[in-house]
Amino acid sequence: MVPAVSADCSSTSFTPLVVLELASDTKQEAIAWLLSRIRDPHQNGGIELLVEQLGLGDGGSEKENPNLFLVGAKWQRLLSGAEEVGLFKEFSDGSMRGFTCANKHNFKHFEGDGDSFLSMAECQYIIKHELDTLRAKDETHVPGHPQAKLYPGKSIIRRLLSKGVLIQVFPLHEKEELKRLSYSWYQKIKLSFQPLDDIRRYYGEGQALYFGFLEYFTFALVPMALIGVPYYLFDWENYDKYVVFAVFNLVWCTVILELWKRFSTSLAYSWGTLSRKKAFEEPRPGFHGVLGFNPVTGREEPLYSNTKRQLCVYLVSLPFVLLCLYLSLYVMMIYFLMEGWALSVHDEEPTFWTRVLLFIPSIIYAVVIEIMNLVYRYAAEFLTEWENHRLESSYQNQLILKVLVFNFFNCFASLFYIAFAMQDMALLRQSLATLLITSQILNQIMEAFLPYWLQRRRNKKMMRKVQKRKAVAEAELPLAEQVRLEADMSTYLGTFDDYLELFLLFGYVSLFSCVYPLAAVLVVLNNITEVYSDAFKMCRVFKRPFSEPAANIGVWQLAFEAMSVIAVVTNCSLIGMSPQVKAYFPESETQLILWTVAIEHGLLAFKFILSFIIPDVPKHIQIKLSRLEFESLEALKKKRQLYVVGKCLKPRSSQRGSSEEKRR
């Protein structure tokens, strides 16, 4: 996959994979120390990688940071690294197995030297892993930077990052590969699926699963949209038939989430991340505490009391979140006041402008919601950072939980209020439409076009500078300029925001689409543009992210399932409130409610039973997995039996004889 070293970028003698950017005021002794640690062989505690300083480009100005370093590795090093990180690759019999150097020739696509066996993203992931595991030996601090303390076993790169000596570590794009990917991904208008395997090869499994989920979700919405259109066109004011729609909604939510689990398992299996064991997780770079001994590893590292963290969570973060929820409620009430005022103005003297005015409060509210979400997001990040979680995964889970609850509340509180407190379906429909459309437009602008515009400006400036100096005819930038350009690109912050957006869209559709069937259509349209804009931003706007091995969409699966449970409750209530159902119980409202509640409980029970009955792993993959497990059990047994015959029984029986002699 990785092109051989091209002749024109003469400054490097190997394929550069990853870039390290050190602060421009880093001491020379620190640089020399770091480079030698990276280059040192394993025996001396190094990681045996290749590393070289990037030239200043052609007549680079003083303003440019000279401390950019290119990291690469020999093929053999990468292969042994692949074994170390536990990469799964396709075996000659079609199953996925952990790669080992010992039987590398039995893996599919391993040809000759194996120099096209690993994709560049995999190579970059291996390099990142190796860099992360570069540990201090007996240094007490980084040479020349006495404030950056080290102790044996501490990850050097993480310490440098947290002390600001190391500004960033990022993998390089592959120009050719990227061009090919972006062509097949978003540049040609087509009705085919996304090239998930190519995305995975270029960006890793985490990204590919997100795009897979986005696509799956879009296709799953199509039946809803198809049913929604005639409802919208022919029954605009007739809520009665929405009952059927709501029931469909319920079943659909459960089924698509269960099927997604199966689909994602298939994907993860074919990408080799399903059976892959998680590596031991290191503390996050920002984690601090009193020096002590980790009870698990026995290493000296900062420890932080769990009780203290829980106190922070329950006594500070929780009240803060509740306060924010209260604030959000307050803003909602102001919105309803405005809404009422606009309506009274319109009722007094209805003109075209007052009709427009009717939409103004919703639009303002939608914008305010987006702003509140944004501000809250920063507060949540600050709080979660302050809670000082030891592991990145628990940090992420806490952050997701905080942001999810607030976003859910912020986006849906007004809709719940309109639906159940005001019981005004016309207003509900109008608010839903306004919220949906406004937030979509805002999102697309904030997410893709704004960053792209900023990026383009920077890009052009760089181009102009280079051309001024060198008058390059072709648009190809030399490696040094390319690296500097990429170093200036924005950093992709992960799939968090993308999933959050999908989560809220899923909420709009599953909770309320029975009163506004066009919601599904709007979401489908949004998702289609989302695929393109997300693909575009991944390829053109952001630095290439390190690939993130993932076997599923993690905590988001849970979030979507929780939403589908809430959807059952909401839809049942909406059904119970519909005039058609009310007509069945003309004399007694109590009867109506009791029936609604009973049916709702039945549906919830059915939902749980369904999620038990539908197996999460498709049959053919289950067979493959158990075959592997069976084979390893058999191999173990054989090894043991050989061992037992060879070592255990024979010396034992002689020992036995001697001990029996002793007894006598």
Next chain:
Amino acid sequence: MVPAVSADCSSTSFTPLVVLELASDTKQEAIAWLLSRIRDPHQNGGIELLVEQLGLGDGGSEKENPNLFLVGAKWQRLLSGAEEVGLFKEFSDGSMRGFTCANKHNFKHFEGDGDSFLSMAECQYIIKHELDTLRAKDETHVPGHPQAKLYPGKSIIRRLLSKGVLIQVFPLHEKEELKRLSYSWYQKIKLSFQPLDDIRRYYGEGQALYFGFLEYFTFALVPMALIGVPYYLFDWENYDKYVVFAVFNLVWCTVILELWKRFSTSLAYSWGTLSRKKAFEEPRPGFHGVLGFNPVTGREEPLYSNTKRQLCVYLVSLPFVLLCLYLSLYVMMIYFLMEGWALSVHDEEPTFWTRVLLFIPSIIYAVVIEIMNLVYRYAAEFLTEWENHRLESSYQNQLILKVLVFNFFNCFASLFYIAFAMQDMALLRQSLATLLITSQILNQIMEAFLPYWLQRRRNKKMMRKVQKRKAVAEAELPLAEQVRLEADMSTYLGTFDDYLELFLLFGYVSLFSCVYPLAAVLVVLNNITEVYSDAFKMCRVFKRPFSEPAANIGVWQLAFEAMSVIAVVTNCSLIGMSPQVKAYFPESETQLILWTVAIEHGLLAFKFILSFIIPDVPKHIQIKLSRLEFESLEALKKKRQLYVVGKCLKPRSSQRGSSEEKRR
């Protein structure tokens, strides 16, 4: 643990562990073949165990089956077997690790030869496992029994069992050990806990977990019982205060189940079954199908279409279960007719006898329910057998599901009907009391006293026979008679019925104890006698069962959790129906119901959040587990790095040189 071969039972030259009973009409050539297969060394496909025929006793009569065989093994064989089954034992550093012969001396309590390292139950488990893995080589059938077909890789013992050639395989009791265990367990009246570790050593983890759960459940009920007594004594007719009781009930159910998970994890860790990997599961003995190749193992074995089985389940079993439920409803209606008749008789002319008559329908109904449960149980076993499940575990799960649903319905339908359709709390209380007391009395009789009485008769007969012949002064039976006596004992059918009983008791308490607070007291009393009667029947009535490694109570945890969800719904409804709560909403029943439903949903959500927040594994065990995992990861990494340095890099680089030469 196992006593050395006692001098008096001169017929055997090794410690007998397990007994094989073959049918008395088994051909001599079949016996000779089986014995030689058992004795053969590994290289010849045997399992290297010791086996000897049991003598006919002193002047045995012709009626006795001569084909009883004692199986044992050498210590070294048992140790290697322990490694093969993946037994976890305590390591010298206090952690639990898989036993290996290689570093056996690093395990705690491994002294000298290690002949007291394994408990007798563990030895018997190993022997059973070895017997189960005795596989056919190229025999086409059992010699002398052409109807018992064999094919390569088929488990011989399972085939012999399913063809009736082998009548039973059972482990022997240890007289001394049993005496000690039964003394500390149930013979001394005490307030201490059960000797769970001793129970586990003698009967295995499955049994010990059951008794652990029984004890835990009893203690967990004590607060309920303590609160229940004053409610019963002082507020007999005052439902109002039961609201507090019901709320307590709710929280209590969730909390005890979550805490049990933690407790059972601790137990399983200290017994070494928590991290133990499951062995590959063989098909059940009764499984049949068309011969084909197993996609997982690649072995030739009977295959049975999954679709066919699912059709059986959904088209036959499911309708049958529904039919039975309908029948049960029908019986319930008859009970209510009887109840009404008895009431009318009492109302007409109330005497002492009519007061007694009032209880008669409930008692009859309780007896009928027990009988229906029993009959249904046989039907469910037949049906599940007929569904032809491949694995014992899926057979068990299907059977448990069928029996659970019916038992739940059968026991609780009438109570639900009284509570919610008739809304008659006095009747509910009376029915609950009658059902609870009757079923307890019936259970204790059926479970312990009846089998004990039968066993005692047999025991005495045997004693008389022996004494007649030999006039042994002491009550000690010689080995041959002891084995024959145990062979005649009833077989313990597993913990199914015991758990089922606890499940129903849990239902009575959690669902309805707010209207009959004495239920908890009754259940506590029942549980205390249950401990004694269960212990008694394990020690005196039944054959010793093979120990069953278990890490938790399996599907029963799920069943209890489902019950606690139902309990939330039921208690909320009962609260909503209470006069005190009704008084808060004097004008609107709708408001009352809506509030009840809202609170119920809140409680359910709280319940799920609680079960997420409370970690299933206690912190100190989590640390131990991750330390083990960390160590194995580190060991693997070191091994790989050594390997990489030694094998991967060096030959590679020379190859690389040659391939580069080729390119030029």
